[in-house]
Amino acid sequence: MPRRAGDGGRTWSALRTLVDNGDGAAADSCGLVDRRTGRLWIFSVYAPVGVGSASAAPGLSGATFQFKAVTSDDDGVTWSQPVDYTPMVKRPEWAAGSTGVGRGIQMRNGRLVLPRYWADYHEPRTTPAQAAAFVCFSDDQGKTWTMGEQVRVPGGTNECQVVELDDGSLLINMRGMTGNRRKMARSRDAGATWSEPWEDPVLAEPRCQGSLQILTDGLGGDRSRLLFANPASVERKAMTVRVSYDEGRTWPVSRLLHAGPAAYSCLTVLADGTAACLYERGDAKPYEKITFARFNLEWLTDGGDSLAPKPSGP
Secondary structure, eight states: OOOOOOTTTOOOOOOOOOOOOSSEEEEEEEEEEEEETTTTEEEEEETTTTTTTTTOOSSSSSSSSSEEEEEEEEEEOOOOOOOHHHHHHOOOTOOOOEEEEEEEETTTTTTTEEEEEEEEEOOOOOOEEEEEEEEEEESTTTTSSSEOOOOOOOEEEEEEEEEEEEEEEEEEEESSSSSSSSEEEEEETTSSSSOOEEEEEEEEEESSSOOEEEEEOOOSSOOOEEEEEEEOSSSSSEEEEEEEESSOOOOOOOEEEEEEEEEEEEEEEEEEEEEEEEEEEEETTSSSSEEEEEEEEHTTTHHHHHOOOOOOOO
């Protein structure tokens, strides 16, 4: 159920229902923009009534999770009917899993990249037995999708986000199934395979979704700036945005958005170069409201950094 804003998020339209799965669910959506065609994508998990992560059966149809997408070619004014991509983005032996959650990306070469994970459960299906993050990618504007290899992290990972670095490699940032630090890996073949993963010692987490976003790169901008947002705690609280100037190796700058309970988030960069974070928060629980916070680099760095003026003329 999205809203539209034509003024950088200052005012919003009423909520609209894009898909109706009856008494079942359409959840954990992940947005994606094809800059070459202008097409907007929203991928979601579709589950029949009574089927959830702990009760989904293996398979591509029936009492299991399916993966469908709606698209818009007019900037979100109208949307297509859902198209089922399950056979392209899920193996038949898998039961549950999700997309994102958050956003996918388009690489500089035009490849569309959809972050994914799968998860299966032991009987009585209350604890994940296996879970792994990976990406699906398309080189034909979304007509077909290919599954890349999974990131092999001891203990498993699930929700993930990905960015393209200056050298064309991909960096994936993952929610772990064990511990309280974010897991990372790099791909030098556009998502087909991944490096040995590592745990980031700075990025604390309560095992909750996080968001990753390029603010500026070192190609067209004055320097690389990578943003990360999550509840920076072992509890779901303290929504924090961080800045890295070395493509995720270190995170020297952080700014608190909300000290109280907080959970999922999604970062974006607006047309004027400011950033924004859509996130869950509350006073007693993390899920009382959804907030859209706009901020510039000066605020984020407490005056320590600002965007260089764009050169004018030829």
